[in-house]
Amino acid sequence: MATEAQRRATSAYRKxxxxxxxxxxxxxxxxxxxxxxxxxxxxxxxxxxxLIRQDMNNERELP
Structure with a gap:
């Protein structure tokens, strides 16, 4: 189980x-x-x- 300090650190990282x-x-x-x-x-x-990766790759292949 995570300690309060770990929860705060995780929250700060996510933000x-x-x-x-x-x-x-x-x-x-x-x-x-x-x-x-x-x-x-x-x-x-x-x-x-x-889907985004495929679209990005298709854009790169255009002349």
Whole structure:
């Protein structure tokens, strides 16, 4: 179990170093389909990161 000092240190590190984005899906048909697809991908963070990597690689290959 983490001590109070460890919890504070972890919290300070996250505030300083970790980047976070929020995505919202509204109740319309297209968003519901995308949300369901995303949730079925297993690790959503890795899935989104892999899509971004692919897109970045495709941009580099353009003339």
């Amino acid at each position: 300083k170093s970790v980047k976070q984005l929020t995505i919202r899906f509204y109740p319309n048909d297209e968003d519901e389909i995308m949300y369901t697809w995303l949730k079925n991908q297993g690790n959503t963070t890795e899935y989104i990161k892999s």
